[in-house]
Amino acid sequence: MRTDLYQGHDYYMLDDLLTEEHKLIRDAAREWVKKEVSPIIEDAAEKCVFPRHLLPGLGEIGAFGPYIPAEYGGPGLDQISYGILMQELERCDSGLRSTASVQSSLVMYPIWRYGSEEQKQAFLPKLATGEMMGCFGLTEPDHGSNPGGMTTNFKDDGDHVILNGAKMWISNAPFADIAVVWAKNEAGRIKGIIVERGMEGFSTPTMHGKWSLRASDTGELIFDNVRVPKSNILPGRDGLGAPLSCLDSARYGIAWGAIGAALDCYDTALRYSQERIQFDRPIGQFQLQQKKLAEMITEITKAQLLTFRLGQLRDSGKATSPQISMAKRNNVDMALTIARDARQMLGGMGITGEYPIMRHMMNLESVVTYEGTHDIHLLITGLDVTGLNAFV
Amino acid sequence: MKLLVCISQAPDTTSRIAFTNGNTEFDSSGVQYIVNPYDEWYALVRAIELKEKHGGTVTTLTVGEAGCDPVIRKALAIGADDAIRVDVKPTDAMQVARLIADQARSGGYDIILCGKETIDHNGAVVPAMVAEMLDCGFVSNATHLDVAGSQATLKREAAGGEEVVGIECPFVLSAAKGMAEQRIPNMRGIMSARTKPLAVESAESTSATAISQFTLPPEKGACKMVDADRPEELIRLLREEAKAI
Numbered sequence: 003m004r005t006d007l008y009q010g011h012d013y014y015m016l017d018d019l020l021t022e023e024h025k026l027i028r029d030a031a032r033e034w035v036k037k038e039v040s041p042i043i044e045d046a047a048e049k050c051v052f053p054r055h056l057l058p059g060l061g062e063i064g065a066f067g068p069y070i071p072a073e074y075g076g077p078g079l080d081q082i083s084y085g086i087l088m089q090e091l092e093r094c095d096s097g098l099r100s101t102a103s104v105q106s107s108l109v110m111y112p113i114w115r116y117g118s119e120e121q122k123q124a125f126l127p128k129l130a131t132g133e134m135m136g137c138f139g140l141t142e143p144d145h146g147s148n149p150g151g152m153t154t155n156f157k158d159d160g161d162h163v164i165l166n167g168a169k170m171w172i173s174n175a176p177f178a179d180i181a182v183v184w185a186k187n188e189a190g191r192i193k194g195i196i197v198e199r200g201m202e203g204f205s206t207p208t209m210h211g212k213w214s215l216r217a218s219d220t221g222e223l224i225f226d227n228v229r230v231p232k233s234n235i236l237p238g239r240d241g242l243g244a245p246l247s248c249l250d251s252a253r254y255g256i257a258w259g260a261i262g263a264a265l266d267c268y269d270t271a272l273r274y275s276q277e278r279i280q281f282d283r284p285i286g287q288f289q290l291q292q293k294k295l296a297e298m299i300t301e302i303t304k305a306q307l308l309t310f311r312l313g314q315l316r317d318s319g320k321a322t323s324p325q326i327s328m329a330k331r332n333n334v335d336m337a338l339t340i341a342r343d344a345r346q347m348l349g350g351m352g353i354t355g356e357y358p359i360m361r362h363m364m365n366l367e368s369v370v371t372y373e374g375t376h377d378i379h380l381l382i383t384g385l386d387v388t389g390l391n392a393f394v
Numbered sequence: 395m396k397l398l399v400c401i402s403q404a405p406d407t408t409s410r411i412a413f414t415n416g417n418t419e420f421d422s423s424g425v426q427y428i429v430n431p432y433d434e435w436y437a438l439v440r441a442i443e444l445k446e447k448h449g450g451t452v453t454t455l456t457v458g459e460a461g462c463d464p465v466i467r468k469a470l471a472i473g474a475d476d477a478i479r480v481d482v483k484p485t486d487a488m489q490v491a492r493l494i495a496d497q498a499r500s501g502g503y504d505i506i507l508c509g510k511e512t513i514d515h516n517g518a519v520v521p522a523m524v525a526e527m528l529d530c531g532f533v534s535n536a537t538h539l540d541v542a543g544s545q546a547t548l549k550r551e552a553a554g555g556e557e558v559v560g561i562e563c564p565f566v567l568s569a570a571k572g573m574a575e576q577r578i579p580n581m582r583g584i585m586s587a588r589t590k591p592l593a594v595e596s597a598e599s600t601s602a603t604a605i606s607q608f609t610l611p612p613e614k615g616a617c618k619m620v621d622a623d624r625p626e627e628l629i630r631l632l633r634e635e636a637k638a639i
Contacts, residue, residue: 022464023467023584026471026579030578033576037576037578062581063578068581077582077584
């Protein structure tokens, strides 16, 4: 892969709305990514290997639970900082961002919001540094867009519960030390349970054959009569709303992350359009190429404005789930469209690992599907504006 | 060990360079500023390494207006303990050196570390001026620094090789590539930088020089390709058009 020459693009001067600390966090993350990840990411994706040696570094730049308060080992940053970090990671690779998203929003967030004080003290500080890694079990082989239909369940067994079932498409599963698993109790109520690696009957086989998120580990969670102490159940909230609130946090991070992928594709295509000579002139001089570039930066700018405002709403506690759905859906679709257009602009070079575009494009096919598909998010908006439920 | 690191800001290397006011002032609109790399990557990081090894404090000193605060916060995030900003717009090397020397004189610093030059005006004379004003030793273009007690050993770039120099503290050095490896601020450093002291000092200053005019270098011409089997044409072009030989 070529030297990472990426520069940010800020057409509407949104930097003026960021604090100096936001910019310092962003620049540090960008420098770290360029130094530690960019030189190896193409090879990791090609070999389908997750570069685990990056985990302590991700902890160092604050990518694990940036909004977790200092008393639990986090830096206690705002939601815009979290978004900025996700943007910088996905600017390099969606798989890298996925690892950080899962750790932050799907593992640390539920423990922080719904865990007991003992659970927070036991897990959050180690999760913040990357010394301990986690994953999140909600999706099942037969229940993707309809998680409420889950069959994973647990039964009372004195001071323990007995957990049975299986989860699928779980980022970080193959190496996670803990899994925050959502399962139904005997009354059919969904509860969150922290399952720890080493518990008898708990296994995490790796899923192979992915053409997307190849530099990220994905696996299954299998529970075969796993005895879990009742003290590992999250006491603070139950029902489907609990995991969905975690998804709100993760989807918010994805909305920022997708802008990162789009920016990298745009930046690559813009630079290429000025260097690639055809018919004795740079291809950027041709109207059809300018149309693509102009539309890209327009869509990126719209997404930046949408997402910055969403960050403000998250910080003030006003953001609704449908607002988050709109941003996730819009931004990932925007990034995917830009990746495809950028790939065309690079011609044959666009399909090679010499440039990051094809990798982004393949990654975004996952991102447009996970954490609520493109279609499901549309129906969430539809329900919100009409008041009529299209899911049932 | 008390260490003082002189930090200046410089336009990011990707900045578009333009001038205003009849080409007498740099146009800073839209320009992103960074910590001058020689100050950050080499002088500051080596100072922090020495502090980690021997104990002591690292103070940064900047001559500049409030717009410099972000780069100072970055230096604090990387690991400096505190910072001083002399609230004066820097205009020439003599003025900046005087202001640095005035601050450093009463500080009792063992070593004053500067970058070998700032990547905007590239004057590279401030460190030597500061040493002269403080009447202490000076080592330029240092690529290596070790300290044992009050005695320091440095390596410096020299034509065709390097010199090893011994010097007694206090002294001033200008740091070149090789003295240390870049450090990226981690989240703990960024958070702690929030509360580290940044003292703003006012001062009177006068400049010895004034910019009469800036001009940009001529635009690069188109590339001319010469067939490998026509070296005489290459020589003719170099002699008659480029006037390089």
